[in-house]
Structures are given as structure tokens and as C-alpha cells.
Amino acid sequence: MNILTFDSDDKLNEAGAGIITGVVQTNKRAVLGLATGGTPVGLYKHVVSDFNRGMFSFKNVTTFNLDEYIGLPDEHPESYRSYMRQHLFDHIDIPLSQAHIPNGNAPDPKAECARFDEMIEDAGQIDLQLLGLGHNGHIGFNEPAHALIRGTHVVDLAEETRQANARFFDSIEQVPSQAITMGVGTILKAKMILLVVKGADKADIVQRALQGPITTDCPASLLQTHPHLVVLLDRTAAEKL
Ligand code: GLP
Secondary structure (H helix, E strand, O other): OEEEEEOOHHHHHHHHHHHHHHHHHHOOOOEEEEOOOOOOHHHHHHHHHHHHOOOOOOOOOEEEEOEEEOOOOOOOOOOHHHHHHHHOHHHOOOOHHHEEOOOOOOOOHHHHHHHHHHHHHHHOOOOEEEEOOOOOOOEOOEOOOOOOOOOOEEEEOOHHHHHHHHHHOOOHHHOOOEEEEOOHHHHHHOOEEEEEEOOHHHHHHHHHHHHOOOOOOOHHHHHHHOOOEEEEEEOOOOOOO
């Protein structure tokens, strides 16, 4: 595992964006796994400005997002579909038909999960999977549990996850209670994983995830088993390591 710590948020975002754009520059047909949440917003901004310099294209890139809420209309500002358009897809040249996000409004969510896994399978290996980290150690929406599920599945969100995400909604009642998430097995199959964590409120969970026991009680601890894990931390998130 390669851990890099940054004093400046901008430098961290620049480094993260550089890793993503590096993958796309070396492989025009790269397959990227993307994440949402507050953490990668600044990083996507840098990807967009790198793209605007005209050095590379996303025309042949395929992306898979980690997760999506169940039951939010696509055009809801807090759906991950809206998030991705707002922060990345509307500013680069990726055809939306190649930018895959689980459909949280599918009439049969189980069938949607199977469809999503099939698409990932058909695309071959994910070259780079970007991840944030939940306060309880969740990755994507894989919450702490006795057993973790390998493939894409429907998940009941933990109360603390709904509370953490309530800041994006008018009230906690509006935060959906279920989501579709890529499974930990799929995440771990990526060639390279880029975990990005910011903030003192994540210092404890960063320590547990990266140095604690490998346990399903902290899904991110499974990342310790990955052969090519790069972790970008700001100074405060790294303070318990
Ligand atoms: C959210 C997302 C995760 C994200 C995590 C941390 O609920 N499902 O993919 O990494 O929680 O979010 P944030 O970056 O806003 O702290």
C-alpha cells in the first residue's frame, strides 16, 4: 500500500486527478470505477481542467459508478446520476452511454444488480477504482456486516450513513433508506484502487481501515489485501496513523 499525505487540499486533488488522467492517457479505452460524496468533488474539478487542456479524451473510456440511492428520481439534485453530470460527465467528452450508474429506479432492483455486474464483466477489468471512505468504514455503500456481498446488490443504509449524508438533503427523512452498491468483491478485482480521505472526523476510521484487523466490521479494511492500493490523505485524516 502506498500512502501519500498532503498539507494542501488542492495538491491532494491535483495528485488524485493526475492518477486518473494518467490511466486515461496510457489507455484510451480505460475502464474507470468512480465514486461520489463530498471527497472527490475537488478531484473531479482538476480532472476537468486537465481535460480542458486538450491532452486526452474520454471518448473511448467506460465508467462504472459504485452506487446509487434507491427511489430518488434521476433528476433529483442528490441522485448520484445528477452528481456525476454536475461534477464530471457534463464537462468532458464521455458519451453518457458509456458512463454507467446503477439505476435506483429499476422496477426490479435485483435484476438491475445482475445487469450492472454483467456490464462490468463485459467491460473486462476495472483499471482504476476511485473510493471514498464512510465514517463507519463503508466503501461504496458496503456497510459493516457479518458477511460482505461480492457483487452488486441492494443494501439497507446504516443510520449513521443516512445521518452523514443528510447534509446534502433538507432533512434526514429525505435521505433514502436503501441503495444499490457494487460489492466488495468487484471493488477488490480492480487493477488499482485509489482511496481518498479528508478530514479529522475520518482519522479514527482511516487508522482502523489501514492498520486495524481485516474484518467485515470495517469493509475498508479489506483494501489492505489489495496488491495495488494508493491512499491519498490530508494531514488531518492521517493524524492517527
Ligand atoms: C457515501 C458514498 C460513498 C462515499 C462515502 C463518503 O455515502 N456512498 O461512496 O465514499 O459515503 O462520503 P463523503 O466523501 O461525502 O464523506
